[in-house]
Amino acid sequence: MIELKDISKIYKTKNGEITAVKDVSLSINKGEIFGIIGYSGAGKSTMIRLLNGLEKPTTGTVEVNGQQISSITGTQLRQARQKISMIFQHFNLLWSRTVADNIAFPLEIAGVPKAERVTRVKELIDLVGLTGRENAYPSQLSGGQKQRVGIARALANNPEVLLCDEATSALDPETTDAILELLLDINKRLGLTIVLITHEMHVIRKICRRVAVMEAGRVVESGDVLDVFQNPQAEITKNFVMQVSGTRESKESIEQILVNYPTGKIVKLTFIGNKTEQPVISQIIKEFNVEVNIVHGNITQTTSGPYGTLIVQIDGKPNQVEEAFKLLESREIQAEVIDHV
Structure with a gap:
């Protein structure tokens, strides 16, 4: 056209x-x-x-x-x-x-x-x-x-x-x-x-x-x-x-979490489509015995479907945290580790 x-x-x-x-x-x-x-x-x-x-x-x-x-x-x-x-x-x-x-x-x-x-x-x-x-x-x-x-x-x-x-x-x-x-x-x-x-x-x-x-x-x-x-x-x-994702407003929260939980990982999770409805957080807590602290979350609607972001702090034994990441990957949920703001 x-x-x-x-x-x-x-x-x-x-x-x-x-x-x-x-x-x-x-x-x-x-x-x-x-x-x-x-x-x-x-x-x-x-x-x-x-x-x-x-x-x-x-x-x-x-x-x-x-x-x-x-x-x-x-x-x-x-x-x-x-x-x-x-x-x-x-x-x-x-x-x-x-x-x-x-x-x-x-x-x-x-x-x-x-x-x-x-x-x-x-x-x-x-x-x-x-x-x-x-x-x-x-x-x-x-x-x-x-x-x-x-x-x-x-x-x-x-x-x-x-x-x-x-x-x-x-x-x-x-x-x-x-x-x-x-x-x-x-x-x-x-x-x-x-x-x-x-x-x-x-x-x-x-x-x-x-x-x-x-x-x-x-x-x-x-x-x-x-x-x-x-x-x-x-x-x-x-x-x-x-x-529109609102992650800018979470900057101070992330800074504070990085100070308070230096041993854990701050992770930005990105969901699209029906993946925004999956109970993955509760699943990784139950299966891998890790602690998850939710810092910020947001779901945005687009003409092609929902887009969601969730910033969390994950703490636990290294091998368990690694397994949690593998589960997220298997569910096609993008996980990005944030080590600075």
């Missing part, structure tokens, strides 16, 4: 060249929700502008649904953009227009007859849960309602791709979850391909199947969300995973 091949984007400024994106190659499947995550300055916003043709790559190609977005121009590009819609962090609504008129705006530009516009707008208002707010103005809406208008407007021309540029960053956590659930529902109903740009791992784990992690213009890691959660490779990815 979307293919980026060896993409680089270099901006020329009076102070020299700035490389915003460097040597990026990605494949995004039709109908999937794909996340691109990175901190400010990572190149995420440039990436999204490359996807909809607002920027041309310095090198490489961008293909969306069989069309070379990176090379077409004029009428051909405008027609292609009608199938690539976008929603924004700060909504970008027309403040002098009602909800219905905001949603109708792209249909007007496309020359859709009024009767068809009215029907389509009603369908979209129902779809995004704004029934009864048709005649309200943006100033009369909450942040979540404004974003729902933005989503409805983006869907007006039946796009094939929906680009979301930090679409939930201006919202509170509860409203963020509601908007993500709406995007998930739209994806399932319409089979829409959705690309999410964000700096929040919560957004990725909530609705994305696959993710690419960006740093300094490069994709440093990519793959299925569960795989990335279970075995992050890059340091920046580990930091993002900590956002």
Whole structure:
């Protein structure tokens, strides 16, 4: 559906060249929700502008649904953009227009007859849960309602791709979850391909199947969300995973345990899928006569299933501790010994 091949984007400024994106190659499947995550300055916003043709790559190609977005121009590009819609962090609504008129705006530009516009707008208002707010103005809406208008407007021309540029960053956590659930529902109903740009791992784990992690213009890691959660490779990815696994908050507890129990091992256990429901801790205590002190635990739900982490202190005779590790390995539970914080 979307293919980026060896993409680089270099901006020329009076102070020299700035490389915003460097040597990026990605494949995004039709109908999937794909996340691109990175901190400010990572190149995420440039990436999204490359996807909809607002920027041309310095090198490489961008293909969306069989069309070379990176090379077409004029009428051909405008027609292609009608199938690539976008929603924004700060909504970008027309403040002098009602909800219905905001949603109708792209249909007007496309020359859709009024009767068809009215029907389509009603369908979209129902779809995004704004029934009864048709005649309200943006100033009369909450942040979540404004974003729902933005989503409805983006869907007006039946796009094939929906680009979301930090679409939930201006919202509170509860409203963020509601908007993500709406995007998930739209994806399932319409089979829409959705690309999410964000700096929040919560957004990725909530609705994305696959993710690419960006740093300094490069994709440093990519793959299925569960795989990335279970075995992050890059340091920046580990930091993002900590956002939702809660292990960062356990740092002081780990330090104290390392001081109080110098003979034991501090172990981070990682579970995925139905392994999160296995009573392995009680089993290793019973079978191997070891002491287990739970320091921190967390289970996170992803679209591919649950992901859990448990930090424990295990103490006992060396051979018994070793046998406990073998049991964990046999259950496909990842065990990482932490010897410093």
